[in-house]
Each structure stands twice: as structure tokens, then as C-alpha cells.
Amino acid sequence: MTLQIVLMDLKRLLLPYGRQQSVISHVAMPLLWRWRPECLQTFFVDRMAKRDQFNLCLNHYPPCDGPAKGDDPSELIRVGEHADYGGFTLLFLGAGATGLQIKPVSDCAIGTAGDGWLDVQPPTAPDSVLVNTGQLMARWTNDVWRASAHRVIVPNAEAAMNHRYSIACFCDPDIGTMIETLPPFVPKGEEPRYPRPVEASEYRSELVNKLLEMQ
Numbered sequence: 001m002t003l004q005i006v007l008m009d010l011k012r013l014l015l016p017y018g019r020q021q022s023v024i025s026h027v028a029m030p031l032l033w034r035w036r037p038e039c040l041q042t043f044f045v046d047r048m049a050k051r052d053q054f055n056l057c058l059n060h061y062p063p064c065d066g067p068a069k070g071d072d073p074s075e076l077i078r079v080g081e082h083a084d085y086g087g088f089t090l091l092f093l094g095a096g097a098t099g100l101q102i103k104p105v106s107d108c109a110i111g112t113a114g115d116g117w118l119d120v121q122p123p124t125a126p127d128s129v130l131v132n133t134g135q136l137m138a139r140w141t142n143d144v145w146r147a148s149a150h151r152v153i154v155p156n157a158e159a160a161m162n163h164r165y166s167i168a169c170f171c172d173p174d175i176g177t178m179i180e181t182l183p184p185f186v187p188k189g190e191e192p193r194y195p196r197p198v199e200a201s202e203y204r205s206e207l208v209n210k211l212l213e214m215q
């Protein structure tokens with residue numbers, strides 16, 4: 001397949017997501033009915049109007065060594081545990097893109113609903129998209145929508161032999177957006193879990209710098 005055809009296919013796949021504001025509103029809907037219904041259509045759209053912090057990442061995982069008999073596949077990590085930084089991520093998984101795992105969340109605490117990780121099967125319906133909530137979303141909602149911790153492992157020998165593809169569209173608030181916890185998500189009489197308002201792009205740079213320092 002030529003690069004041009006790949007790019008045309010990508011354009012066809014992503015244009016509806018990149019250009020239409022409706023996808024943002026769709027993701028926002030379950031969140032906002034709890035908040036201010038009159039803002040349902042506009043809250044995220046207003047804060048992602050320029051979309052200057054939407055980033056598209058094309059992931060290719062080449063074949064690698066698979067788990068040998070008796071090995072624990074969760075030790076073969078393709079992407080280590082992390083939560084995305086921003087608002088939310090639209091994740092498109094290629095056919096057979098197994099290995100994505102999420103940590104269960106219960107009562108707003110990661111890891112409490114079960115022991116360890118849950119496998120995410122790639123959706124079989126065409127044009128399906130997975131949505132991961134990010135760290136700024138967690139701040140906005142006082143952890144009612146927790147940043148979802150996820151990772152990618154090599155689950156079995158077959159997955160190790162195949163190329164794995166995914167596309168992540170990171171949908172983050174525009175530069176200059178102040179992220180403050182939305183009051184209706186803070187229980188009466190309690191302080192917000194994230195009292196310090198942060199500017200979206202500064203917050204992201206802080207997290208990236210921390211990550212770089214750890215390496």
C-alpha cells in the first residue's frame with residue numbers, strides 16, 4: 001500500500017472526528033447532564049474550539065519476542081502503565097490489536113474493583129472508538145471521571161508475531177484554558193481534591209518534564 005493511500009484512508013477515518021464538534025459534545029454528554037444541562041452542547045466545544053492541543057499519534061508495534069511457556073505475559077510490556085494527560089483520548093484499535101489493559105475503578109479509586117488489570121478486546125463493530133479519560137478530566141470532575149490507567153502488554157505468542165497498530169487522538173483543552181474543578185462534582189462540605197486551578201498546556205508540560213526527569 002502506498003503512503004498516499006494510507007494517508008487518504010486516514011483522512012477518511014479521522015476527518016469526522018477532527019472537524020465535527022459533535023464528537024466532543026457526545027463525549028461530554030454523560031458528564032454534563034450531571035452538571036448544567038444548558039451547557040451540554042457548549043462546555044467542551046467552547047474549551048476545545050481552536051483544537052490547538054489535539055494531537056494525533058500513529059502507533060506501530062513491530063513483532064517482538066512472545067511469552068515462553070509458563071511466562072507471565074503481563075511482564076512483556078509494550079507501553080507501560082500511564083494515564084493520558086488531557087481531556088480525553090479517542091483510541092482506534094487496528095484489527096487484532098489485543099494487549100490493551102485497563103485498571104478497574106470503583107468508588108473513584110483505581111485498582112479497587114478487582115485484582116489487577118482487565119483486558120480490552122478490540123471492538124469488532126466498524127468505526128468503533130474507545131474513549132480514555134485523561135488527567136485534566138479527572139481534575140475537572142473531582143475524580144468522578146478518573147483518569148483511566150492503562151498499558152499495553154504482549155498477551156500471547158500470536159500477538160507477539162503480528163504487527164500491532166493503533167491511532168490515538170489526544171483531545172486536550174485549548175492553550176490558555178484554566179482547569180478548575182466543576183463545583184457540582186464536589187460533595188457538600190468537602191474541599192475539591194484538586195484545589196489549585198491549572199492552565200491546560202502548562203500542566204501538560206509539567207507532566208512531560210516530570211516524565212523526562214524520571215528517565
Ligand SMILES: O=C(O)CCC(=O)C(=O)O
Pocket residue numbers: 057059079084091093100150152165166168
Ligand atoms: O496502543 C494502544 O492501544 C494504547 C496507546 C496509548 O495508550 C497511548 O498512545 O497513549
Ligand SMILES: [Fe+2]
Pocket residue numbers: 082083084150
Ligand atoms: Fe495512553
